[in-house]
Amino acid sequence: MTGEGSTGVGTRPEVPEEHLAGYARCLTEACATGRRLTRDELDTQRAHGELAAEAGIGLRSLVRVLLAAAEDVRPSLPGTQTGHLLSAAAQAVDAFAEGHERAQRLAIRQEEAARREFIDDLLYGRSDLGRLAERAERFGLLLSHAHTVAVAEGPEPYADGYAASRRIEAALTARFGHRRILLTTKDDRLICIAPGDESEVVTYFAKQAYAATDGGRVGIGRPHPGAGGVVHSYEEALGALDLAARMDLEGPVLHAADLLVYPVLARDRQAMTDLVESALGPLARARGGAQPLIDTLAAYFDSGCVAAEAARRLSLSVRAMTYRLERIHTLTGYDTANPTHRYTLQTAVIGARLLGWPGEGL
CATH class of the missing domain: 3.30.70.270 (Reverse transcriptase/Diguanylate cyclase domain)
Structure with a gap:
């Protein structure tokens, strides 16, 4: 349907005639008695609205065509019936729009379901790779x-x-x-x-x-x-x-x-468990348990082995920090001033964190 509409809105959009089947007759019959559209008539308009949405016709274009088609009906109506035209057209357009929106919501839900299924298959490595690649292009990915x-x-x-x-x-x-x-x-x-x-x-x-x-x-x-x-x-x-x-x-x-270093350290769980038990296990004998001293070591290593910075991070005095490091040396036999001992303790602290020790046990 093309041509200039009498509504003054410019050229009518292209809308296949099947989407308007029975529309003019529906308006004419409603205006003849001034009645409202029947349930069957409204259902028909809703169905046409759904078909228009599935055909890719936008709602604005559809409404323009419906209003223009209603204006085309006006000259055929007796003067006493034209006053009912606007009300009948409004009911029909509302039914069209309802059907159009219903089809759009369904399409969106189907698209979301397809997208969710694709994401699940992609992230869990499911589905045939060839088929997955085809689906990926639909969502903008080149696998x-x-x-x-x-x-x-x-x-x-x-x-x-x-x-x-x-x-x-x-x-x-x-x-x-x-x-x-x-x-x-x-x-x-x-x-x-x-x-x-x-x-x-x-x-x-x-x-x-x-x-x-x-x-x-x-x-x-x-x-x-x-x-x-x-x-x-x-x-x-x-x-x-x-x-x-x-x-x-x-x-x-x-x-x-x-x-990448952390997965490497965690790969041999038994070896890491042995290291934590051997190097840090004696800290459990300290007053308050092992956790405060492990936190001390962690802060010390994270601060580049600078006692003053580690003390600041733990809200301790430098003297208290030094005492804790000496206590760790006494309990474990490992001295943080010794490079080899320092590396062993740092690796053990990382292992304790990975294993959740002492909170979760070994």
């Missing part, structure tokens, strides 16, 4: 390339549609346009999958995620190629967040590449 995954967690859970998630997505879109970036949520975390050679994307994502939640942390995996590479990078990002929690690591952004 033949390398990708980096960043995972953000905050004080409050992330979820699709939450204000924080929308703000971060809007910021990424404004900054990087329509690059091949996928943003999604999973397990109350916000996930960004970006091309592996565009590190500025995950860096900016981390900055925005930290600002949007007034805190929180972001783990960033290393870039890896292929569908399996996405899974690998995702697991590295999760591992970085887990290490940050267990090791009390500082900083809002944790790169898996900077933390």
